[in-house]
Amino acid sequence: MAKSMKKSENFSEWYNDITERANLSDKRYPVKGMNIWTPYGWKIMLNIDNIIREEMDRTKHEEVCFPLLISEDQFAKEAEHIKGFGDDVYWVTHTGKNLLDVRLLLRPTSETAMYPIFALWVRSHAELPLKTFQIVNVFRYETKQTRAFMRVREIHFFEAHTCHTDFDDAEKQIAEDLDIMDTLAKKLCLPYLNLRRPEWDKFAGAYYTIGVDTLMPSGRTLQIGGIHQYKENFAKPYEITYEDEQGEHQYVHQTTYGMSERLVGAVIGVHGDDLGLILPPDIAPYQVVIVPILAKGIQERIIEECRNLENEVKNAGFRVFLDTREIRPGSKYFDWEIRGVPLRLELGQRDLERNVVTFVRRDTGKKEEIERSKLITQITDSLRLIAENLLEKALSSQKKNTFLAKTLDDAKDAVGIVKIGWCGEEGCGTEIEEITDMTVLGTPIEKEDFSGQCVLCGKTTDIVAYLAKTY
């Protein structure tokens, strides 16, 4: 048994350790920053993808899949975009022994792959809005330290791309995106902040960017989503126009919404404890694990009864695993605690005789006996309670680690999210970043009541900015 790391003592080591021990990812792949999705981690990711697909279906986005490779000339059309991504792209220059005429790059995001084609797809106002999405891998040559799920060079990525007749319709899309984000975050039991990023930290080419941030136990925030209003910024260079009701050609207004495998990173970091992962029931590969406690003489009966349990739980619509490995029950508990399975059922001779099942919650460790006939109700209720508990704990931790700082000195001392008065000027913003060694995450999209001074220049202001160290 490997020694357990304490999450509270060294979050970073704990995170790396648990990622490995829970078998979420294998980091030994010989190309740096590119990890292998092992079966358990991949199942979590696919479960998240499925929730996203359900939400996309509900909101009538259509799934597409664009090519990975983008030609240099298409990529270069929007000046800000290439400035933002150009240094981090992987270039394909040869096929076999032959030099390519035009270099190709691996998509770091798909604007420049999609928009030349959107220019062909969009024709009339009647076809708008165009709402599409894809779930693909994107590539960014990150130079900062890599970390499983949080900073990697091949990124499992969701991106929605929409086209609208005008700014207001695009704004409606952003409201819908925020609603989707909320549904998803609830299923992942994650609190989050919607912050309008400062001008100097927008997505390359965007008119504005909403960063969706969650607070990790280290006190750093992790961006888990990005929602962008492009206005006509891409429509112009890519000539995406439609014919309006008067027969005039107009540029579309565009939005995008991106999320990635960082969602898995957030779930690991926010919910886990010293024993291992704690997975939100909606994305757990197994929601229930069954451990037989074999007693001499009636082993077969116990296994048989466990199979009955397994079928009953499966037929009720839950994801369940019956662990029949030939190792001690204690080792099984240990394994499934590391892997964060929300509920464990134990069935031994005593349970069998009394027609009960021993029932253990991963989040609280609480153990109780449940009457056999009440099992399914109990599972249903407990999974809901676990989800609620995870969200509440995370919310209260975020609250506890959010501070209003009156001065720069106060801000510097804080670990977590720091709110400050800010005049709104870029000059002050970037200097505050330098002095505090934190990042200006932005301003809340729903205006907060505030009146005070900019912590740097002292100017009276009603703007609150959020600061944090970030991943």
Next chain:
Amino acid sequence: MAKSMKKSENFSEWYNDITERANLSDKRYPVKGMNIWTPYGWKIMLNIDNIIREEMDRTKHEEVCFPLLISEDQFAKEAEHIKGFGDDVYWVTHTGKNLLDVRLLLRPTSETAMYPIFALWVRSHAELPLKTFQIVNVFRYETKQTRAFMRVREIHFFEAHTCHTDFDDAEKQIAEDLDIMDTLAKKLCLPYLNLRRPEWDKFAGAYYTIGVDTLMPSGRTLQIGGIHQYKENFAKPYEITYEDEQGEHQYVHQTTYGMSERLVGAVIGVHGDDLGLILPPDIAPYQVVIVPILAKGIQERIIEECRNLENEVKNAGFRVFLDTREIRPGSKYFDWEIRGVPLRLELGQRDLERNVVTFVRRDTGKKEEIERSKLITQITDSLRLIAENLLEKALSSQKKNTFLAKTLDDAKDAVGIVKIGWCGEEGCGTEIEEITDMTVLGTPIEKEDFSGQCVLCGKTTDIVAYLAKTY
């Protein structure tokens, strides 16, 4: 309305035309050989992927996802493999403005990405067999003419990779793969041949290869699957060993099983007709389409009743679409015929009055009235009958286009699959290919009763070889 192409007159043009008009793929992407999966085509592909995932789950394969990029040194370890794929790979040489120390290539298939890691994963006989698969995109710089789904440069790809203690256990895996192939092919209503490829046409690095071929209406065959016995060919260079029961280190025996988006190409080509696609019910994005026939005065009642129908059909577990577009019913029929929806329901005033639904099968065009109360039974039965009919038609067409040729001249004149006597020598095989301008697909894995002469050298033989022109 674009003019319809006749499938029987020019299969190739019909195929390209229908792929576009059914909105399966957009070929206007500016990088050659890389097409865009549009929503309808992508849904078909995802439905096929889901069937594959179910089969993988049933047979206890675990899904993984390995990185796209492979370093040159890992790729080069198996000599035959690099000979087979080296000329067709895309090379990444730079990130941003910087030259990479070690060149990276985009996987053309994942042996060389996975096997260095399998060497770490596999330790003891107790952990074998290792059964994994992934569904990813692979890249091959095809120099032949590209064609949607059938020959592209970015390929949507399924690949199962397994490790076994010995040859016999690996052979059992191949039997299981053949069983999976059979289940899948039945759901796609595709007849196929399992042919052991001749030595000179094996997968690069394999001990032997079974090609799974289906006959297209053009008379050419399309390979839709490949099942490979590697023996220890990769285990040796990648040092994948396990400790046997005696504590000795042994090389694993490996197999792979690959399929791709060609399955979509086969479905289009084999089943479609002059009106458009005909989709097998198991993979149709919509199995049923409902078209309201609006009559003056009771439009709302008809729409309402159509919504009831939609709900009823959906609740019975079918994929259904209610087409409320403001265009003539005839245009809707036309559209959904192109897109190959297996069943169309029409509901108008007469139907409403008589408590019936008009019911049209895409495969036969047969139109009948169905009592409202019998609708779900009728849908269930009809979808089964459609699948059976598609498979039967395809089987009979394959039979009709398979010939036994006694001489090379006979072989040369045939269009379709040609069976010949073959001595089994490579020299004769390749010369037969040259003379007939056909490919030796191989020999059936279940030996056929035959006694005759090699069509080239005249030697007495009991080997039947299959020849065809191929895609």
